[in-house]
Amino acid sequence: MKILHIITSLELGGAERLLTELVPYQKKEGNFVKVMILSDKGAVFKKELEDKGIEVIVCKSNSIKSLNNVFCIYNEIEKENYDIVHVHLVHAQYWTSLVRVLDKNKNRKYITTEHSTSNRRRNSKILKLIDSFVFRRFDKIVSISEATETSLKKWLGRDDSSFEIIYNGIDIKEFQNAIPYSKNELGIKEDDYLLMMVSRFHESKNQKGVIDSLKWLPVKYKLIFVGDGKLEKDVKDYCEKNNLTNRVKFLGMRKDIPKLLKTADIVIQYSFFEGFGITAVEAMASGKPVIASDVPGLKQVVSGAGYIVSIDDSKELAKAVLALRSPENYKNISEKCLERSKDYTIEWCANNYLRLYERELKC
Template identity: 45%
Template sequence: MKILHIITSLELGGAEKLLLDLIPAQKRQGVDVELLVLDTNGEKFLEEYEKRGIKIHKTQINNRMSLKNIFEIAKLIKIQKIDIVHAHLIHSQIWTSLARYLNKNVIYITTEHSTHNRRREKSIYKILDKFIYNSFVKVIAISEATARELIKWTGISLKKIDVIPNGVSLRAFMGKPKERKGNNLIMVSRFHQSKDHITVVRALEKLPKEYTLTFIGEGETEEAVKREVLMLNLADRVQFLGYSNSVPVLLKRADIAIQSSNFEGFGLSALEAMASGTPIVATNVEGLADIVSESGLLFKVGDVNDLVQKIKILEDSKVYSDKSKMGIKSSLVYSIEATAKKYIELYKEELK
């Protein structure tokens, strides 16, 4: 069995982070797996993928928007004698759904990684998305909320969808139960419309001056967040570290992790924080709330005062210790090895 994952890019994001752990885990379980990246402009993970021994193919055009992707995908499938093609993110999904007409004797699967995106704000895209998702034999949703929203948007059959939760490499993130030592907040997340960094900055203004905040990530909304920090005179309390390969260490050093989102398919960064033993305060949105649940604290979307209140609850040493322990325990359910196994079982079932 030979698998080809196809992804739009290797920029910062949940799908890109998932494959970084998922592909090696699938290889460890005896599957021949390779990766095709349609666009390496702005990539952040390429070097890390190569370090982990993942065989990466790149397109000659290196442009996610080009129609030529259809033929490059089809050619690679034929040359590499691929059995299953597994597409991730919209451009990969579009071109793969069309490339299948040139290689019909292959199983095509895709994973849906979010409960919402910009296309769902315009009804004209509903027709396109319905065609795309119906082109795949199976659509994997990373959470029940993701599956529910996709069915609502496209109307695709419930039989076509399976739910396989994301996993995390527990060996890298697993920490010990913690006692609170300081007031260092951390948010690990790309700067994107799906995230809500501004609410975290405004919450910091209302917290005692002993509190500091570290952002890890890059993206399109970063400059707007930096302007907000300057306007609120918080520059001496906020760090922007950009992309970092030291997330496990930084999470373990922090006192509280924040995951502030407008919408979320799963919440991989929240899960990583939980595994590290750092108590998590997260937005109460579908997907993310399902992961955090009682293991952390949830606040209303965009509600600065609610976020401040939840952060202050963790000033109680017993609550802090309990949430640290609960986060570690809950994270054990989401190992990357379990996720890889579920995907492989699905592949085998579709090849019968």
């Protein structure tokens, strides 16, 4: 098969991370695969894909909002005559839906994956009409969890055979076999207890809530944030305002996530909403206990293995952290998390997508 993945960008995020694992596997299985991005700003995963032998095309306008993206996408599809066009994230969905209207090849299949349970568009009646148009241009709409699908169906007012669920997956061994840093290398004392959150600084994440939990924890508990984003300065200011700068470090964008997760004592995924929570799976595969907020996408992944806590109660989060002081409990939760991560392998995920493509091409 000839497959083109189109995604808004390759910045730090669950959808972007998924592609770095999914696309190389699809190529390894004998398919011709390329990735197209609308903008390469903050594209931390671009080099990783290229190092794995994947060609990444950047639209000429290098802007997620340019109308020229329609022509760039259309020209690439026509040039290579792809069998499958697989689209991720909202701006890529919008522009590609217009390409579908122009595309005369009715045998070509257009697939999209919805990666989140919520977004700001879902507060607008006008955008609901636009989304209804956009999603009807795709032959199959894949959701990464039951919660994501339920939310999308409700938003679109549809429930038909075009919907399907395929969970995200990761390369389990990459995280199991990672070699940790010494805490000193990260500016933390070896006998300190290291909490870590890997995430964008975005409205969907609650880094401030994690900072608040430190108020209920002994001084030896330190916190590291990995990632960047438009709200990073706001969170740093909040940290300074609460006199916690000596207990919190901001590492910014990093490419050594497996090593960092392996160094942490506890990994926290504290989100207001989450389609799936791929970082939570990565942390579990690292053999670390995970504490996640009680939101549908994360709850599905973590519940029964790690701890689930309220998104608006930093004291409850601190209690979950303290519950892991017991070596026996820490070992038990870590083992449960590691075992749970095995449910979400990239092999399972990629094979399900390939079977979906094959079914669609036969229609």
